[in-house]
Amino acid sequence: MSTNKKLKIGLVGGGPGSFIGAIHLNGALMDGLFELAAGAFSSNPEKSKKRGEELRLNPSRVYSSYDEMFEKELQLPEDERIDVVVIVTPNNVHFDPTAKAIRAGFHVVLDKPLTLNYQEAKELYHIVSNSDRKFLLTHTYSGYPMIKQAKQMIEEGKLGKIHKVYVEYPQGWLYKLLEKEDNKQAEWRTDPKRNGMAGCMGDIGTHAFHLAEYVSGQKVEKICADLYIKVEGRPIDDDGVVLMRFENGASGVLMASQTDTGLENNLKIRVFGDKGGIEWQQEDNNSLIVRYPGQPAQIFRAGTGYLGSLAQENTRTPAGHPEGYVEAFANLYRNFARCIYAERNGETPKEEWKDFPGIEDGIRGMAFIEHVLKSTETEYKWTSFVVEK
Amino acid sequence: MSTNKKLKIGLVGGGPGSFIGAIHLNGALMDGLFELAAGAFSSNPEKSKKRGEELRLNPSRVYSSYDEMFEKELQLPEDERIDVVVIVTPNNVHFDPTAKAIRAGFHVVLDKPLTLNYQEAKELYHIVSNSDRKFLLTHTYSGYPMIKQAKQMIEEGKLGKIHKVYVEYPQGWLYKLLEKEDNKQAEWRTDPKRNGMAGCMGDIGTHAFHLAEYVSGQKVEKICADLYIKVEGRPIDDDGVVLMRFENGASGVLMASQTDTGLENNLKIRVFGDKGGIEWQQEDNNSLIVRYPGQPAQIFRAGTGYLGSLAQENTRTPAGHPEGYVEAFANLYRNFARCIYAERNGETPKEEWKDFPGIEDGIRGMAFIEHVLKSTETEYKWTSFVVEK
Amino acid sequence: MSTNKKLKIGLVGGGPGSFIGAIHLNGALMDGLFELAAGAFSSNPEKSKKRGEELRLNPSRVYSSYDEMFEKELQLPEDERIDVVVIVTPNNVHFDPTAKAIRAGFHVVLDKPLTLNYQEAKELYHIVSNSDRKFLLTHTYSGYPMIKQAKQMIEEGKLGKIHKVYVEYPQGWLYKLLEKEDNKQAEWRTDPKRNGMAGCMGDIGTHAFHLAEYVSGQKVEKICADLYIKVEGRPIDDDGVVLMRFENGASGVLMASQTDTGLENNLKIRVFGDKGGIEWQQEDNNSLIVRYPGQPAQIFRAGTGYLGSLAQENTRTPAGHPEGYVEAFANLYRNFARCIYAERNGETPKEEWKDFPGIEDGIRGMAFIEHVLKSTETEYKWTSFVVEK
């Protein structure tokens, strides 16, 4: 196994019509650290083959199932076989390929949320934790450089003691019963069997929850959730709000919706401490607004020299040349690769490189879903948030 | 009483150091419909006199108390005496001067919230309701033209059935114990005896609540409140969030804070229906963003010809010449004056002129405070919202 | 003449359909320093009378001509007669009423530009300069607090040596031949006899020019102009650009248009020195962006405590409660009034109060028009800019 070669990806999922599979590849390939070497793109062999062709893959490396892929790849010389399995299937096909890939000795990149349900999550937690394989869960938004800048400034105490976290992820695309109009994305994401029991909260609420904890550096201890089905006929939530209390006493509000008619994806986070506050939104992702009392607001910008090391390690263009969502993915992949390379070369990775979401984030996300559903059912205001592992 | 003369104002409060008194005057005077004729600016006669001089008032019309003002003014010829009492005192001095002014036959403009507590509110409700005197409660933000445009579009069904209301009013000025630093505004607004039992929620939460109901056209039926004291040593809330359910089943989130460190006054409201959504924020008050699925977002602008009658009647500059907060006040005052003139002249006021907040809004605001405090105390999630009159 | 009474305005122009007359009144009345006492609103006596009624004026003070107004008012006791003549007529009726008002001993507020042509301007310059009456020319945009902040920061050297000024005033309302569609504003503003020989450049280019010199503190020495008639059939320019060189060697670009289809009034100015730069635009008039190399951009905000004295003296609301165009007018009027009061009371006005546009700005504006027209005619690039007085 050459230490310097590109990391070879075996993709699970991402067949025709997949949105997130293509984005994963854009992000992985951009920096020249990965190459696509194999794939089991669909459980339909024809579709898998077709997608393999589109992706200019060697047909011998296009498989009909991930089981086949893992088996066949292991038979290849170490130098040729895949290094990393990237899993971009619906949530009901997260646990099995991840567990098998880890056990087969591959590193794994998995799209969030971790699993279909909390039970699977607890099991997968142990499998991944007890392995020495690297694991990346793509909570993409934590890959944005200005999110990392916010995290670092808060960690360094620039905002003082944190007392408030607002996070919102408002989408509008499910404002109608799109799942009945032959929209594949809408179909599986509103189907409890493939998606899990939390719709909006599972799909994007988990992202918001991750961001809240990641940026603030605080863990949630109690929640009060209020979920809604805004569109009649939909079996799972498409809108909701969660009040939060953090371990240090800070309060929080998390709002997520797929039925805020007309909205796109303007994820937004604001954190306030007793010394100052920050504000970031995806629509202006290269800016971070930092405010201190009695001073002009400051617009921190990606790509500038005054940023901290965490942001600096996660950009590639100079200030004013906007990076975006694909680069946020690329940042996660690049850090993941840097850690793999460091290990191979017996080097110590930089702290900044190790900053990507993993199994701990995954289990917390599934606990979030579990507790949000539980809180919605109860007539009591507060539900304790405890992560079982 | 000449029907065409400017309306004469007798001001209660607004002594040296008052912020809101001066703004009321700016708004009232701007359109040439009112003139300041008398004032009881402070309970300290020296201060009252001094303020009278600053305001270029005839010293004979500067009084030491509102009781004196009402008494002396009634002795003047009808043509000279004040028409309207404007009350801009702390909340503990709302009930008495309002009740007396109404009983003395004056029209009244009162700064919000209606009274110190719910008990007073219920009593004042009957006094005002049973009088033929006009009453304006200055929920200023409902005077912005683009807020009125939003209200009218929603009323006309442009957004379909409303299912979500977000409203937030984040301030940061009380991020520290400013009330101990000789700041008069901070002093009375954090003093339960002068302000009432709800701090942030009483001061700005009531504005947000009013806006939510005003714009959406829906009344709140249930709430779940979570109030905080973020700054140690403060006796009343300085931050909070309220989940809401409306009569038509819509959900809502109301966030208000005086401790979002570094923030100013960026009141923001978003309303979503099954056909579209609107977004407005005070920092860009001359714009209203309107979104429909599958179409570019539209920026409706104050002063343009395509706006509805409600917005049209509440602007004075052409598009692109920004109006602001003072004009929002002026809009309330102008509509109030137009209704008084119409009555004097035996004319029917336009519907658009009658659209200013009054006693019904006042009692609902006090009920909001009452229920928010109650909900904060209980361990149950939902508290029914019932207005007693 | 009481030193403490409101200043009495006699208005010239502002008849039915006038836009700017009403705005002048809004601005003048807002702060309680002026009252409308008389008017010659139209050369048509019926229209003048009607407008007087709308404005709730005493009919005996409504005149058929400004000549009549000056004559009759002078016959009133000093204590009752008007103090200030406000002139809001088309440009061809600027010289005569101003000259006569000054000579009659009234203070004058005149809407820009100074006169119909350069010849009149030079004459009026001497009349006003040699009088002790106060004169305000309403270059409104210089009344915005954040413009004043920019001016003061530059004056204090915060940006270093100034080397570049960009100013633009793009409107779109004359994108078609509106003057043929019974639009009074379009009619006179495109009629050389009432407006003067420069259309767009006279109407809004002069505002931009004034702002460029006011903010930068530099005077123009050379220009290169390129004017256009974009809409066929229009006799005067409706679009243009002017390159500028300033006395200190700085360069500048001034763009103005009435045919930038779809645009409103987003006047914008940017100034750069060797230490930093500023940016301001009317659409976000309460913010001033200040940039220094290697630092986050800073958003200075109106109403905050960290602003300089010039901005501080020109606001009335706390930060976050937006002021706008009417308040910019009000700032000019308030400063003008403060200077008149100071003189009456034998007091020294603050430097900040004396900062309003006057006759020097007026003659420079007319010289700008003159030189822009001259430069447009010549085939040479640069035309020297010399103000004859």
Next chain:
Amino acid sequence: MSTNKKLKIGLVGGGPGSFIGAIHLNGALMDGLFELAAGAFSSNPEKSKKRGEELRLNPSRVYSSYDEMFEKELQLPEDERIDVVVIVTPNNVHFDPTAKAIRAGFHVVLDKPLTLNYQEAKELYHIVSNSDRKFLLTHTYSGYPMIKQAKQMIEEGKLGKIHKVYVEYPQGWLYKLLEKEDNKQAEWRTDPKRNGMAGCMGDIGTHAFHLAEYVSGQKVEKICADLYIKVEGRPIDDDGVVLMRFENGASGVLMASQTDTGLENNLKIRVFGDKGGIEWQQEDNNSLIVRYPGQPAQIFRAGTGYLGSLAQENTRTPAGHPEGYVEAFANLYRNFARCIYAERNGETPKEEWKDFPGIEDGIRGMAFIEHVLKSTETEYKWTSFVVEK
């Protein structure tokens, strides 16, 4: 030569410290259509070797010069050798490697501007035009989807007859003599021998010029240029403005600066016709503002279904997930690759794929530099713009 394999890149330049080389690779690699196969990264063999290692290249494909690369690669089997030469050297090393690569039968991607001077450009024009090799000149900004949307809407007549083009590219990084502070980028870009005779105008003015013609669909016929050296001691322009007249009579203003202290790269373009106008700026590159008279402004957004085919073919994420500068590069590379594949497969490429800048854009850009320098020298206002080929 397999028709389906990734296109193999041989990179010229992009050694240590290069900014643009890395960005080219990000853009080229992202979509999985290219792979880096060889490189002559530096004229210094050690540096070239080091960069090859960083890029995980096979050492046998790392060359000391492009001459060597072309020679050795041609000796490889067709299936292994590079397909495309990507040239990212300073401007004085554009002509020679491009000419040689084309003659050797490689396709070429070249960073702008085309050459060091106009003479070289005319020569290269013929070499490229007479070859059947494909040629991409990376005027990156024309790769942004919303720029393409603007172009298409204008082409379709949505704005009516175009009469005005504003384009500005303001940077601030050269506000001081950075070239004396060991900054490699500043060094060569201010050195006439490596950069050519136009500094700012050559570096970013050409981008703005390209965008103006690309979006408006109009060609420039006359210019009036005013260039400046703002920082003492610099041999070439670092700031300037160019007035333009287009073939259809439209006017234009182009502003470019490297000394607008504090600014980043906020390239901005506005185009107005007699029916409407558009506005786009790089800082908000996923939005295009479209305005029609008497209607709310519309915010067209990348990734939405209502966009035209040109924008649709140049995005990869759904609306609200921001793409940026790297994706703009990737769009140029992807279209270039699609055309190469189409040719190989004997297919007709879509019209949208053929929309990337090439040799015609290159010669016009060099003519722009030539004429801007000429216009700056003359005392006459207008200089005819004629492209010699």
